[in-house]
Amino acid sequence: MQFGIFSVGDITPDPTTGVAPTEGERIESMTRIALKAEEVGLDVFATGEHHNPPFVVSSPTTHLAWIAAKTERLLLSTSTTLITTNDPVKIAEDYAFLQHLSGGRVDLMMGRGNTGPVYPWFGKDIRDGIKLAVENYHLLRTLWREPVVNWQGQFRTPLQGYMSTPAPLDGTPPFVWHGSIRSPEIAEQAAYYGDGFFHNHIFWNKEHTEQMVRLYRQRFEHYGHGAADQAFVGLGGQVFMGTSEAEARKQFRPYFDNAPVYGHGPSLEEFTRATPLTVGTPEQVIERTLGFADYAGDYQRQMFLVDHAGLPTDVVLEQIEILGREVVPVLRAEFDRRRPAHVPSDPPTHTTLVAAGPNAPHHLVEPARATASQGASA
Known part of the structure; x- marks a missing residue:
């Protein structure tokens, strides 16, 4: 099972000092967070993409390339x-x-x-959001899988004889997750292609997450990619740890109360009861996280949000240290112990996709079952 850190890259004043990092300081902080993740044995670092304040992460590939140059193993x-x-x-x-x-x-x-405002900035209409996601992703798959592309759609100019450069490494496109909090169309899209489905698992109750993941699993099986429990699921999670629950809540409370998204709303206690947010000891984080599989099923990737709302970088690095030293080794062993043998322990990686060969389903633009159904009805 993969464990990692995901960041949204917000620039938020520390509510205990009133001081906000500069854009350069925040970018450097995220780099240090990624390097710490590899140092302590985590598997993945993921960055968000935003094009508006208070976020700084407008160019993910630039930043990830810099991190790649400084790491050896980190995904x-x-x-x-x-x-x-x-x-x-x-x-x-x-x-x-x-x-x-x-x-x-x-x-x-x-x-x-x-x-919402990002859409017109890039010449798009937010009312077309789902249709854009569907059409654009299908084009992306085509660009990564066909050497010469002739294409016409609704939302961009046609392509004639287009060749994408560089081609994917080893002729093998990256594995893709589809992230959604509340849109069943996106869970359907992930299932249709046999891709992964990621629920950010931050703001909603477990019943909502369970419903979205169940839909994805059912449709994954419907499209012939495997049994429902073999579908590739990733979950987020938000944690803050201390030597005791009381100490952790005391330290985290001012950051929670002033967070850009949920600050000045529900109390910390209300939010931890209603959502997967865990503020307490490492043992409490382990217990709560293991419980995610009770309603989401056995899954392959667990990501933790630890660096938002103005938390100082040294505090965030300490949280990652605790994750790597005390939490993730236990979670990794327990999740693997519970997982049935037929359920994948990890999502696909470049290594496993290359090993599967050029005729593997991953290399199809359309899933095999959909292609067969279209041929039968023609």
Whole structure:
């Protein structure tokens, strides 16, 4: 099972000092967080993508390439790649280039983002969000899998004889996750292609997460990719740890109360009861996280949010140290012990996808079952 850190890259004043990092300081902080993740034995670092304040993460591939040069093992990913407002042609080029730079240590998560004004900034209409996600991703798959592309759609100019450069490393496109909090269409999209489904698992109750993951699993099986419990699921989670629950809550409370997203809303106690947020001891984080599989099923990737709301970098690095030293080794062993033998322990990686060969389903633009159904009805 993979464990890692995902960041949204917000620039938020520390509520205990009133001081906010500069953009350069925040970027450097995220780099240090990624390096710490590898140092303590975590598997993945993922960055968000935003194009508006208070966020600084406008160029994920630039930052991930810098991190790739400073790491040896860490898998580089995104906690959002904006499939709606980015041109799929540029995504295809940028992430294939990053594959080559990093030796294949790349996957990425497609998302629609949560900031309405970004759409017109990039010439798009937010009312087309789902349709953009569907059309743009299908084009991206085509660009990564066909050497010459002739294509016409609704939202961009046609392509004639287009060749994406560089081609994916070893002729093998990166594995893709589709991230969504509440859109069943995105769970359906992930299932249709046999890709991964990631629920950020931060703001909603477990019943909602269970419903979304169940839909994805059922449709994954429907499209012939395997049994429902073999589908590739990733979950987020938000934690803050201390030597006691009381100490952790005392330290985290001012950051929670003033967080950009949920600050000045529900109390810390209300939020921890209603959502997967865990503020307490490492043992409490272990117990709560192990419980995620009770409603989401056996899953392959667990990501932790630890660096937002103005938390000082040294505090964040300490949290990652605790994760790597005390929490993740226990979680890794327990999840593996419980997992049935037929359920994948890890999502696909570049190494496993290359080993599967050029005729593996991953290399199809359309899933085999959908292609067969279309041929039968023609």
